[in-house]
Amino acid sequence: GCGTPWAAPALFGSAKTSCTCSQGCCCLSGLSCTGVVMLVGDSGVGKTCLLVRFKDGAFLAGSFISTVGIDFRNKVLTVDGVKVKLQIWDTAGQERFRSVTHAYYRDAHALLLLYDVTNKASFDNIQVQQHPQPLPLSLIACGNAIGAILTLLCLIPQEYGVPFMETSAKNGLNVELAFTAIAKELKHRSMKLPNEPKFKLHDYVKKEVRGSGCCRS
């Protein structure tokens, strides 16, 4: 590093993620950056299950316990040799908690917009205009596979300019990718090295995404 004193964020979610010099030395000296990722979407689309799959590698089958208010988990990922600490906020999808959820948007760095691929209304409710503005810079839409494949609605969110992937909390499809893509974006945004090409979230997701591709053109 350049020796510039750097105040590590005391709390997850602090906007201060790098030193003030322009050399990008925070990543070179092995320091980390942090970010807040918020999971939003209707009740029952699988937000809690997606988070539990990512954090613990397990699937919460059986009885559905709806989130009340907001819950959070932390996970540290290493991307391109840099530790990225994600604080993941799992919001309540029920209508009665909407104003609570909306109050948290301004502190989020990224949103994972979740919908159930068998439920058109849940897809309509993640559209950009349904959220308080301005939205965080990084958005990914996740079509979670809740229902039977035969009733799958092929909804194509690309037309809204938001990177899209099919996910499954049940079998783990693309769950790691959703969070890694966000972590990479946050790392590049806060610690871009000189001459480093701009990270393109859309292209990265398109390249790494797995699955049937039935919702992709």
Ligand SMILES: Nc1nc2c(ncn2[C@@H]2O[C@H](COP(=O)(O)OP(=O)(O)OP(=O)(O)O)[C@@H](O)[C@H]2O)c(=O)[nH]1
């Ligand atoms: N088949 C299948 N079922 C899932 C999947 N993800 C979640 N579920 C089921 O969907 C139900 C709701 O999942 P949750 O993760 O609790 O939903 P949520 O979006 O957190 O709901 P709220 O807390 O009310 O906002 C549960 O019964 C899960 O077992 C999935 O990928 N596949």
